[in-house]
Amino acid sequence: MTTRLFQKLRLRTRSLFERNRVEQELSDELRFHLEKQIERKIAEGVTPEAARYAALRELGGVAQIKEECRDMRKVNFIENFLQDVRYGLRQLRRSPGFTAVAVLTLALGIGANTAIFSLIDAVMLRMLPVKNPEQLVLLSYNKTKPVEGPTGSGYGNTSLSYLGFERLRQQHDVLSSIIGFVPLGFSPESVAVNIDGQPSLAGGEMVSGNYFTGLGVPAVLGRTLTEEDEDHAARVAVLSYGYWTRKFGRDPAALGKRIALGGQPYTIVGVAPPEFFGVEPGRAPDFWAPLADEPGLTPWGVQPDNGQSPFTAKKWWWLMIIGRLKPGVNQAQARAALDVWLRQSLTGDVGLSQAHAQAFRAQLDPAARGLDNLRAYFSQPLQILMALAGLVLLIACANVAALMLTRAQRRRREIAVRLALGASRGRLIRQLLTESLMLAAAGGALGMAFAGWGARVLLLLMSGSTSLPLDVRLNLSVVGFAASVSMLTGILFGLAPALGSTRLSLSPALKENSSGASQTGRPPRWRLGKSLVAAQVAFSLVLAAGAGLFVRTLMNLEHENLGFNAHGLLLFGVDPTQNGYKGARLVTLYDRLLDHIRSLPGVQGASLSAFALMSGWQNDGPIAVEGGQNKADQNPTVLWNIVGPDFLKTMGIRLLLGRGIGDHDTSASPRVAVVNEALARKFFGNLDPLGRSFTLGTTSFKLDDAYTIVGVAADAKFTGVRSEAPITAYIPFSQVGDLGMMHFEVRTAGEPTLLVSSVRRAVRDVDSNLALSEVKTQTQQIDEALLGERMFAQLSSFFGALALTLAAIGLYGTMTYTVGRRTNEIGIRVALGAKRSQILRMVLGEAFTLVLIGAALGLPVALAAGRLVATQLYGVKASDPLTFSAAIAMLLAVAGVAAYLPARRAARVDPMVALRYE
Numbered sequence: 007m008t009t010r011l012f013q014k015l016r017l018r019t020r021s022l023f024e025r026n027r028v029e030q031e032l033s034d035e036l037r038f039h040l041e042k043q044i045e046r047k048i049a050e051g052v053t054p055e056a057a058r059y060a061a062l063r064e065l066g067g068v069a070q071i072k073e074e075c076r077d078m079r080k081v082n083f084i085e086n087f088l089q090d091v092r093y094g095l096r097q098l099r100r101s102p103g104f105t106a107v108a109v110l111t112l113a114l115g116i117g118a119n120t121a122i123f124s125l126i127d128a129v130m131l132r133m134l135p136v137k138n139p140e141q142l143v144l145l146s147y148n149k150t151k152p153v154e155g156p157t158g159s160g161y162g163n164t165s166l167s168y169l170g171f172e173r174l175r176q177q178h179d180v181l182s183s184i185i186g187f188v189p190l191g192f193s194p195e196s197v198a199v200n201i202d203g204q205p206s207l208a209g210g211e212m213v214s215g216n217y218f219t220g221l222g223v224p225a226v227l228g229r230t231l232t233e234e235d236e237d238h239a240a241r242v243a244v245l246s247y248g249y250w251t252r253k254f255g256r257d258p259a260a261l262g263k264r265i266a267l268g269g270q271p272y273t274i275v276g277v278a279p280p281e282f283f284g285v286e287p288g289r290a291p292d293f294w295a296p297l298a299d300e301p302g303l304t305p306w307g308v309q310p311d312n313g314q315s316p317f318t319a320k321k322w323w324w325l326m327i328i329g330r331l332k333p334g335v336n337q338a339q340a341r342a343a344l345d346v347w348l349r350q351s352l353t354g355d356v357g358l359s360q361a362h363a364q365a366f367r368a369q370l371d372p373a374a375r376g377l378d379n380l381r382a383y384f385s386q387p388l389q390i391l392m393a394l395a396g397l398v399l400l401i402a403c404a405n406v407a408a409l410m411l412t413r414a415q416r417r418r419r420e421i422a423v424r425l426a427l428g429a430s431r432g433r434l435i436r437q438l439l440t441e442s443l444m445l446a447a448a449g450g451a452l453g454m455a456f457a458g459w460g461a462r463v464l465l466l467l468m469s470g471s472t473s474l475p476l477d478v479r480l481n482l483s484v485v486g487f488a489a490s491v492s493m494l495t496g497i498l499f500g501l502a503p504a505l506g507s508t509r510l511s512l513s514p515a516l517k518e519n520s521s522g523a524s525q526t527g528r529p530p531r532w533r534l535g536k537s538l539v540a541a542q543v544a545f546s547l548v549l550a551a552g553a554g555l556f557v558r559t560l561m562n563l564e565h566e567n568l569g570f571n572a573h574g575l576l577l578f579g580v581d582p583t584q585n586g587y588k589g590a591r592l593v594t595l596y597d598r599l600l601d602h603i604r605s606l607p608g609v610q611g612a613s614l615s616a617f618a619l620m621s622g623w624q625n626d627g628p629i630a631v632e633g634g635q636n637k638a639d640q641n642p643t644v645l646w647n648i649v650g651p652d653f654l655k656t657m658g659i660r661l662l663l664g665r666g667i668g669d670h671d672t673s674a675s676p677r678v679a680v681v682n683e684a685l686a687r688k689f690f691g692n693l694d695p696l697g698r699s700f701t702l703g704t705t706s707f708k709l710d711d712a713y714t715i716v717g718v719a720a721d722a723k724f725t726g727v728r729s730e731a732p733i734t735a736y737i738p739f740s741q742v743g744d745l746g747m748m749h750f751e752v753r754t755a756g757e758p759t760l761l762v763s764s765v766r767r768a769v770r771d772v773d774s775n776l777a778l779s780e781v782k783t784q785t786q787q788i789d790e791a792l793l794g795e796r797m798f799a800q801l802s803s804f805f806g807a808l809a810l811t812l813a814a815i816g817l818y819g820t821m822t823y824t825v826g827r828r829t830n831e832i833g834i835r836v837a838l839g840a841k842r843s844q845i846l847r848m849v850l851g852e853a854f855t856l857v858l859i860g861a862a863l864g865l866p867v868a869l870a871a872g873r874l875v876a877t878q879l880y881g882v883k884a885s886d887p888l889t890f891s892a893a894i895a896m897l898l899a900v901a902g903v904a905a906y907l908p909a910r911r912a913a914r915v916d917p918m919v920a921l922r923y924e
Contacts, residue, residue, distance in 0.1 A: 086436075094440050097441060098445070101413065104409060107409065108445050109449045109452060110449075111402045111815070112402055112448075112495060113448075113449045113455075113456055114402065114453070114808060114812075116446075116453030116488060116491055117453035117454070117455070117456030117457045118398050118399070119396065119487075120453055120456075121456070121463075124480070124484050125388060125461060127481070127484055128478050129288070129476065130375070130385065130388070131375070132287070134285060134373075134374065135281040137223070139374040140372075142221075142328055142329070142372070142373035143328070143329055143337070143340070143371065143372060144326070144370070144373040144377065145164070145329060145370065146163045146368075146371060147163050147367060148163060148366075149367075150365050153358075153362045155356065155362075156323045157322050158324075164326050165323045166325050166351075167324075168186075168324070168325050169320060169351070170323075170350075171214075171327055173350070180332055180335045181340070182329075182330045183330040185213070185214055185216060186214040186217075187214070187284075187285065187326055189209070189289070189291070189306065190211060190268075190304070190306075193780065194289065196209065196747070198267075198584040198585060199267055205774070205775050205776065207777045207779045208293060209292050210243075210292055210293045210295060211291045212297045213294050213295070215231050215232050215234065215235050217230075217294065218230035218278075219232070223278065225277060225279075226277050226279045227258060227277040228244075228261045229275055230244055230276050231244055231275075231276075236298070241267075241295070242274075243267060243272040243293045243295045244275060244276040244277065244278055245278070245293050246277075246282075246291060249292035249293060262274065262275075267293065269301070269302035270300050270302055272295060278294070281477075285373070285377060286377040287376050287476065288379075288380035288476060299315050299316075302583070305325070306324060321357075326377075337370050340370055341370055345367060348363075348367075352366055380474075384468065387798065390875060391798075394549060394552065397545050397809070398549070398805050398808055398812075399491070401542050401812045402499075402812055403495055404499070404816065407503055408539060408542075409816070411535045411538070412535060412820070414503045414504075414506065421434060438507065439497065439504050441500070442501075445496065445500075446496030447492055450488050457484070457488065458479070458480055461479075506534055535823070539813075539816050540860035541863075543856065543860025543863075543864065543897060544863040545864065546809040546864070547897060548867050548868045549802070549805050549809040550806045550809065550810060550893040550896055550897065552806070552871060554886075555872060555884065555889055556802045556803075556875075558886070559795055559799070559879045563727045563728070563792055564792070569731055572784040572788055573785065574753055574754050574755070574756075575753060575785075576762070577751055577781070577783065577787060578749070578765065578780060579750070580747065580748060580750065580769065580776055581746065581748075585773065585776065588744075592745050596614060596745075597740075599750070599769060600612055600614065600650060600651070600750075602768040602772055603752055606764050606768060607764075608755050608756055610753040610754065610755055611752075611753040612752045613656040614739065614749060615751065616647055616746075616747075616749070617749065618751070618780075619724060620723070620787045621791075622726065622791065623725070624645050627643060627702055629701070630701045631699075632712070642689075644732075644733050644734065646702060647724075647735075648739045648742050649739060651671070651738075652668065653666070654719050656751050656753050659722050660719065661680075661719055661720075662720055663717060665717045666680055666717055666719070667717075671738040678716045679738075680715070680716060680717040680718070680719055681695065681718055681735050682733065682735075683721050684721050684732065684733045685733035696716065697715065699715065701713070719736070722734070727791055749780070758783045758784075765778070795878075795880075798878060810896065814903065817856065817901055817904040818904040818905070818908065820856075821849060821852070821853055821908040822908045825911060825912045845909070845913040846909045846910065846912070849908060849912050849913075850905050850906070852905075854898060857901040865890070868893075869884070869885055872886075
């Protein structure tokens, strides 16, 4: 075997010397011919400069010889590379266990990073699938000082007025295309749709007629909307590709079909392309309809100023506008022109003075990636998850580097032989790096397979019950990221072993046995391998401690007292206003629905409210309290909810004083309200609040009449688990003039989901055109409110477990190699009387020492990382000693398990065998 190896190495070295010799001969021949030509020209009386030029011109073989030399160098490089690949494949095939562990380790690290990058790409980096997206800008405004302005809806200062939009469309000074759009309703499915007599819900947008042409989006079937469609001669709509697929099975006959949207008949005229999701990532409309004052289709699902049309309202701004800058117009010029337009709208429509209007500034934000609402929500969580996945990848690199270092120690004799035969150190480093890159390439390929599955799982964790319409499939950006990470990873974990294994003394290395132990009795140094294991432990501590903090945060939130009984509650929403219900007729309908639902078997109680608790939505406004004691707060605000009879009883909110809201609280009875304990404490202190009154008011929704307090309820959290219970007032729904969509709460005796079909039938018995939305249990609603915390806890736990597993593998490999290298020493110790328990303690002690060193290095990093994520925590400090102690204890337990097998193997060494061990 050794003789055959020497012969192969000698032949390869001779072949390398032969190629170098041929290249040198070609270069010498070229120089010889050139010198002869120049000497001949000078002898003929030509100057040296002219002779050199003439020689180069007449020597027709110069270019060919130079090209041959260049080709020979290329051939040498390609041949060497192919030889490295073939040799690397043979080496990896000889160690299938090492190859499998290394590839799987890298695949997990690369796959986790690629999966999270897929989400980052879909949410934060990807351009809109429109024509020249880099030209798009989103119009908005900001204020240089706090002055009163228009009433905004939807997305705050990006909401502008329709009257201003019409005025802007007549001015084409700086923008070539001016596109208006607005979602219909707040939730993804808020528009009542009736197709062939089957009611359902869908999400839609109202858009200007130039929406598709301005964005440069053609129809995949039929046509898109045009500016002529805004004259409302005929109601038309364009469907999204996904909605067309779900509802019509991609049937071309859907064109020309009439459907009802918000109770109004519309004709389908086209289908958008499959890649187009609108201009807001994460919110894909099912249809687009022209801007129109339709009673069943209102912007954001609400009406301004007590029912005034949003198209004529001057102070209620609701429309979002995207434009394209004209060629040659920069943002500064466009902003100056739009400042004039904005102030005209503020003074002419809103009625602000010139002094107040000067405080407003037009703003142009790049819209190439669409609206940034999803980016703002998921930006920090995705960055934290990417940091966690990056730590996992570093641990994987350290793990594979330690494995390769162990493998390189066993190949020291082979490398020494190759160096002795004349191979350069750079040549061997390139060979070893080629093997590392091959491992990284295999790990990257397998990691992309993991990433495709992992990205879908991450999307489900981020979406909750409503799936986010994001495309997380592999694309060129994701593949390029995975390839780049794989290459950098290969260099990162392969460079140190390659440099270390080629830096050796030939004479001692040639005397080593096959295990890497020196026959001179001096073993090679192993500090780098132990340092890599300590680094793995340090990174693992960061991930384990982070997982502990996030898990404890989730547990604290899940056990938080919300002030109501969430178990056994079924929730659903109904919006009869899209079917023409309003006023007293709407109140009667809600009463009938409550009666039908209460009569169902298994229903213990039922009520309704404008906003479901823990849904994230709220209604707040200024409050004026009669006889209130609190004078410090000059502009107090209150959260108020419109509720039905027995709301407190149905929700399990304790009544502390007085009575709750009942069936006898109607529009004909005096206006009453129930307040929570926080409101009573804030405004009345120790005084009795019963019988006192207050008024509510907002700019867009006015309740002029006073409400008399008839009851005080216990505090209950309204919009989120983290927030404290706000000051809250509960108002009877029948005493509010303008009602809209309401949410029903049904208290059941058993599992709430078992009553869904019965509830649907009960609603259908009242009105067959009513569709239920947001059907879920109250516990599911709370789970959605804790979606981010649960995602952090689950993913950090997964990354922490993966990090501990990789650290265990690295520690096991290190201790196995250490035991093998010290077999002779262990044999001598046993022969001199050492007990097995002493050998066991010696090996385990070395493993625990590595873990403690790694923990000491990782503890400051973990504490710093805890401070960075402190805002994500709840009920636990970023430096919680219990969490960090548990993480260190877990590392020690993992170390004990990983080192036990090598330690037991060392304790059972036969001295006679060990003394003869090579």
